[in-house]
Amino acid sequence: MEETIVIVGAGQAGGEVASSLRQQGYAGRVVLVGDEAHPPYQRPPLSKGFLLGKLQLAQLYLKPEAAYERAAITLRLGTRVDAIDRAARDVVLHDGSRLRYDRLVLATGGRARRLSVPGTDQGRLENLFYLRSIADVGAMRAHLVAGRHLVLIGAGYVGLEVAAAAVELGMKATVIDVAPRVLSRVTGPEVSAFIEGVHRERGVTLRLSATVREVAVDAAGRAAREVVVATGGVEERIAADVVLVGIGLVPNTELAAAAGLEVDDGIVVDERARTSDEAVLAAGDCASQPSAYAGRRIRLESVPNAMEHARVAAATLLGKPAPPPVVPWFWSEQFGMRLQMVGLSTGHDRCVVRGSMEKRSFSAFYLAGGRLIAADVIGRPADFMASRKLVAARPVIDPAALADEGVPLASLGA
Template sequence: MKETVVIVGAGQAGGEAASSLRQQGYEGRIVLVGDEAYPPYQRPPLSKGFLLGKLQLAQLYLKPEATYERSAIELRLRTRVDAIDRAAQEVALSDGSRLHYDKLVLATGGRARRLGLPGVDEAKLGNLLYLRAIPDVDALRAHLVAGRHLVLIGAGYVGLEVAAAAVDLGMKVTVIDVAPRVLSRVTGPEVSGFIEGVHRARGVTFRMSSVVKRLVVDPSGQAVREVVVAAGGGGEEEHLAADVVLVGIGLVPNTELAAAAGLAVHDGIVVDELARTSDPAVLAVGDCANQPSVYAGRRIRLESVPNAMEHARVAAATLLGKPAPSPAVPWFWSEQYGMRLQMVGLSAGSDRCVIRGSMEARTFSAFYLAGGHLLAADVVGRPAEFLAAKKLVAAKAVIDPAALADDTVPLASLGG
């Protein structure tokens, strides 16, 4: 009998794992199980083009649904995996059935981190929203009306991208974050200041280094009326009137299924360089996986589409007996007001930032170095330079900072 690979999670990582298995020649049965109603789709456009109605639903799909049928990939949508029986090599499904596997791939992703304020029943508040899946966009769109006030809790990618979309729709926007600067987890102070300046120029106001103390609810108990914040958590309270509140304070990896099955879990499902968990029959990929990184020299859990796709391909190769650890360097991208920000590497730990180009003209690259080695780069409006930066960061190149800052010296010529 042919082997069966069951993939839990029909997101980008799960979809890529299934497709890669077929593309790399796997001839066994593939079952892709997802609890959403949709085939694997792109999440980044949810806070950008799809939110603004520039993309239709079908354009989000990684592949048309018929493609999975042609590739003999069984899609089990609207289906949840409730438990993993590792001894029997079966998963228990929400419809009461059980599904045998020879190999299991966990691509369970993550969920939006909840605000979790004491005494707040979030389920009753129709204008307190999160953004992680297609239904969340549908709920948010109903509130995006010109002249209304959107309060965003969280100055990460999601918060800033939605801020840009809301401004384009004529809304008033306020962003709150406990951190002292925007995108503090992913970029340096120079680029944080630049991005915040772009938003301020469009009318967005910020309450940085501020803590949400409580929500004031209207008499019906079904809507937030005000968000109460305090600078530093202990300063004077400020009441911000709100028509809609969107929370974007990070992602919680979905590890409960793995933990209940006795797999090793620590800030994600622990895997080796080949995506294998503590059970050789079970692999994990994408946002839910904590993996060794050749680039970082330590274990990391990355929340990024490029990582999810690359990690899925690593898992597929492992399942086919062609193990190939990924040498990929983390990279990310964001789009705000039609301006694309591309990032490669992790800037934490850098001791110097070199700017190449012009921030004022919104075409520049920011390079982060540590001990003379290039750690990371943030690039705005220079796609060709980003490709060169990816190679240099991957090589941890040693580059003269003066040459790096000199826009007349081709970036591709450096680091040799």
């Protein structure tokens, strides 16, 4: 019988596994199952261009549906998988039917972490949103009206990107975070302060080191009216027309756990994306993978990682060598400014800045024990490309040379 590879999750990782299999000559049956009605699409524009109406729905799609048909990739969209029967090698669909697999790839991604405070336990509020899907944007758009006040809970990528979009739409925006600085999980204090300054200049109000105590709702219990925060023991009630919660992502590991696969902050895989079952692989946001760069197991939430990890899974399924590992990298756009990041700055003991923060053209390099471990780059794409190579090598670099724009980055670490 023809071999069947079933991919559960039609996001960017799942779509890339399917496409890579065909591009590399796989001749068996490929079935891509997704619970959304859409084929694989880009998620980053959801909080930027698509939210602002600058991108149309079709422009989000990685490929038109016809391309999957031409590649003989079977799409099962709007279809939820309820269980995995590893003994029978079946996935059980929500309608009770079964789909046989010879090998299975879990690319189940993640879901927005829910806020759990008084007021949010009354069911869905008509003006409180999470942003993870096309449907989320569709539900939120009608509320984004000039002059209204948008309160964003969470000063990460989603919160800051949507705050920038809201200002462009003529709205007022207030960002709340329990951390003392913005982007605290992904950048150093210097870059956080710079990003905070850009937002304040554009009229965004920031409430940092602030704990959300309650979402106060209207008399009917259907809409949020205020967000109650406490800062340094002082309580403040912030009036809100719209509330967006962006406090992180929860990996979708329930299917794997129920099937008896090893799970630990993600579906545990080896360096070839294999789970504890030799017939099952996992890739993307849902997977906890060993990282030679980090020297430990990590779970990365990023499009580049989803795509690169998907290619590793495809190579494993085809019995081919895996692509060389890539240092983690990320990007964000706010107020027309692109922030590009490579590496993980956690644990750095020194930050060296090259360029001018005032001119919004600089690179911040993070050192640990004299070695370069990460970089944040704004307005300098050439610096970013050079930084990717340098961070991968983790060289010991003279900080003075790193800060000196007269010294080419490419010459360092040689």
